[in-house]
Amino acid sequence: MSTGRIRRGLAAGAVTLAGAVLLALAGPGVGSAAAAAPCPGHKVRTLGFSTGKVVLYKKRGYVCAVTYSKTPGARKSMSVSVQARGSRPVRDKGNFTRLAGPVKVHSGHRCVWVKGSVGRGSVSTGWILC
Known part of the structure; x- marks a missing residue:
């Protein structure tokens, strides 16, 4: 073997070793998002x-919604509903600790009506995203 090959082999080994050491020091999860979004697409509203919030996402003609509680922890009555104009609503309702949903409907270019509640607080939009 020539000295050029040996030097390249040693350099490649050193780079691999340095990368492994950096990954070990950084640990898992460094630089990753805190939590993945429950719905595909981009947040639109x-x-x-x-007592909470409803977050809407949109991707390729689909609208997805999730209701979040302001005070997660104890189980409480929560719901989320999305209805595309001309269709039946899609709902998730029950006693949850953190969120209700996600619920997803195909809206195409139609308007949607979104409702959400946590305990006694609620929101209802009327026809939006037309």
Whole structure:
């Protein structure tokens, strides 16, 4: 073997070793997002109300919604509903600790009506995203 090959092999080994050491020192999860979004697509609207919020996402003709509680922890009555104009609403309702949903409907270019509640607080939009 020539000295050029040996030097290249040693350099490649050193780079690999340095990368492994950096990954070990950084640990898992460094630089990653805190939590993945429950719905695909981009966030288009946040609807706040006294006890929580409803977050709407949109991707390729679909609208997805999630209701979040302002005070997660104890189980409380929560709901989320999305209805595309001309269709039936899609709902998630129950006693949850942190969020209700996600619920997703195909809206195409139609308007949607979104409702959400946490305990006694609620929001209802009327026809939006037309």
